[in-house]
Amino acid sequence: MVRRLIAAGMVASLILALLGCGEEGPPQSKGGEAKKGAKALTFAVIPKAQVFTFWPTVERGARAAGKELGVEIIWQGATDETKYIEQQQIVKTMISRKVDGIVLAPTSKTALVDVVKQAVDAKIPVSIIDSAIDTDVYVSFVATDNYAGGVTGARRLAEVLGKKGRVALIKVIPGSASTTAREEGFRETLRKEFPDMQLVAEEYGMSQSTKSLEVTSNILTANPDLNGLFAANEPGAIGALNAVKNKNLVGKVKIVGFDASPILLAGIRDGSLDSTIVQDPYSMGYQGVKAIVDALAGRKVEKEVHTRVALVTKDNLESKEVQDLLSAYEEQKPR
Structure with missing residues (x-):
């Protein structure tokens, strides 16, 4: 009887040992990406703000990547693009929560440096999207070539004005790397390539359509002979468009904007x-998440990635290329 019990115990031990062999390595999430133990990866995606058409499109891209790669996405941004202190606190909160990665669109190229370094010191990889930052400790930087976008804006305005005229620039926010690069590209291209075009006024719209309406109205009042405007982001373009309409100057004052929205496309x-000039915010969100997943898996990640951009006019609005880019603002599909 004793021998039978011993034999039965040995068989049971052998079965348990064999079952244990099936537990090698971490479980795999959908898409083949490893989870940490039994818990899925969690990334914080922190935009500059959560409004306009641009940022919800970034969110759709990030969530699509999360669904595909087995990553839980926490989406939290500041109340508007001027609130860099609020954004700093969000990053600190995510560090305290010990998220597995942070995707950040910094409101300021300098003010977010310390908290990004704190995240990296806490072994939390960071990818930067949309707007540059004054450090290189991030995994990848995914954004539009914003200087080139400003160059395109200057050349388009010059083209429609016959390479001469008086123009103004509606800027965005001091310290924002992405929009500062656009503004520099616009300004320097006018100076270098179009000597008969005068930049007679520049004002910050503070990434608010109401403020942009106000400053554009003031510019138009002070410069009744103005021929053109370049607005460096979506709310700036909406505000400039409304100001021109309010003063019955449609057709007389040409406007080149930046970003896509139903209002701008209707215009x-x-x-x-x-x-x-239309960007690809869906790709920024998607690739920002994917870059961290790849880095955690030990795969090679490009340090800088430029996403798609296109000048959209009445002539090419319905083209396949432009419609494909615009569809990213509505559809949840990998880019």
């Missing part, structure tokens, strides 16, 4: 807006 269709 292109009815001729009140000459054109707008």
Whole structure:
């Protein structure tokens, strides 16, 4: 009887040992990406703000990547793009929560440096999207070539004005690397390539359509002979468009905007807006998440990635290329 019990115990031990062999390595999430133990990866995606058409599109891209790669996404941004202190606190909160990665669109190229370094020191990888930052400790930087976008804006405005005229620039926010680069590209291209075009005024719209309306109205009042405007982001372009409409200057003052929204696209269709330079925010969100997943898996990650951009006019608005880019603002598909 004793021998039978011993034999039965040995068989049971052998079965348990064999079952244990099936537990090698961490479990795999959908898409083949490893989770940490039994818990899925969790990334914080922190935009500059959560409004306009741009940032919800970034969110859709980030969530699509999360779904595909087995990552839980926490989406939390500041109340508007001027609130860098609020954004700093969000990053600190995510460090305290011990998230597995942070995707950040910094409101300021300098003010977010310390908290990004704190995240990296806490072994939390960071990818930067949309706007540059004054450190290189991040995994990857995914954004539009914003200087080139400003160059495109200057050349388009010069083209529609016959390479001469008086123009103004509606800037965004001091310290924002992405929009500062656009503004520099616009300003320097006018100076280098179009000597007969005068930049007679520059004002910050503070990434608010109401403030942009106010400053554009003041510029138009002070410069009744103004021929054109370049607005460096979505709310700036909306504010400039409304100011021109309010003063019955549609057609007389040409506007080149930046970003896509139903209001801006409607303006292109009815001729009140000459054109707008459209980015790919979906890809920024998607690739920002994917870069950290790849880095955690030991795969090679590009340090800098430029996403798609297109000058959209009435002539090419319905083209396949432009419609494909615009569809990213509505559809949840990998780019």
